[in-house]
Amino acid sequence: MDSKLCSRCDQVKPVTEFTSDRSHADGLCSSCKDCRGALRRTPPEVRAERYRQRSLATFWRYANAGNPDDCWLWTGTILWTGYGHMHFSPGHQRMMAHRFSWIVHHGPIPDGLSCLHRCDVRNCVNPDHLFLGDHAANMQDMVRKGRGGVGLIMQSCPEKRARGTRIDRAKLDDEKVLEIRRRFADGEEMRSIARVYGVSGHCIGSVVHGHTWKHVPMP
Numbered sequence: 001m002d003s004k005l006c007s008r009c010d011q012v013k014p015v016t017e018f019t020s021d022r023s024h025a026d027g028l029c030s031s032c033k034d035c036r037g038a039l040r041r042t043p044p045e046v047r048a049e050r051y052r053q054r055s056l057a058t059f060w061r062y063a064n065a066g067n068p069d070d071c072w073l074w075t076g077t078i079l080w081t082g083y084g085h086m087h088f089s090p091g092h093q094r095m096m097a098h099r100f101s102w103i104v105h106h107g108p109i110p111d112g113l114s115c116l117h118r119c120d121v122r123n124c125v126n127p128d129h130l131f132l133g134d135h136a137a138n139m140q141d142m143v144r145k146g147r148g149g150v151g152l153i154m155q156s157c158p159e160k161r162a163r164g165t166r167i168d169r170a171k172l173d174d175e176k177v178l179e180i181r182r183r184f185a186d187g188e189e190m191r192s193i194a195r196v197y198g199v200s201g202h203c204i205g206s207v208v209h210g211h212t213w214k215h216v217p218m219p
Helices: 033-040 044-062 097-106 135-144 150-156 174-185 190-197 201-208
Strands: 003-005 012-014 084-088 093-096 114-117 130-133
Touching: 044 084, 044 097, 084 097, 093 097, 097 114, 097 130, 114 135, 130 135, 174 190, 174 201, 190 201
Parallel strands: none
Antiparallel strands: 003 012, 084 093, 114 130
16 A cells, blocks of 8 residues: 545545554554644644534434434444443543433533433433432432342342242242241151152252241241
8 A cells, every 4th residue: 555545634645644553454544644743733722622523523423313302312332231332532532422412411420420311211312311310329220220230129129029939930839838847847857858849958958947938937
């Protein structure tokens, strides 16, 4: 390759007019030395405004804005978590798309606060569907919507925990548990009881000692 198109001035120039950059496939900067020099000589406030306009253009390109009451679904990069994600200038910085939307419409997000969704649609960037909250509010919102980890949900909402026959593939039920505890109290061995009900001895031990099926009263 003897020449290359500059991304700024749109002129084809010899490759000697470009500095090396390993982050690009061809190993060269996307803009020529003249354009990069001109950029460095640009007053900081002018550069900041250019970056702002470029970032806004990126946001609105993927925001899919519509009716103020509807969700504005992000059509750009979606993370595995379901949240929209974007790169913006300067330096290809990264940010969640809904956080960028809040900053654009409402201003900076104070330290220690999270940007949360009222609509429970993770890739929505409608600023009217967003609100700020601290870590505690974020955790409460997560649990309320059933998105917290199992441990978090169980600690905050123990009534949601699956017990007994609500557990998939449960071999026992409340009546069998009462019968198991009665047979053990009458002196029958755990191994014998386990064979009758098709479970392990460890399972029987947990039942009779109240480590499992705690919601069933002990005899």
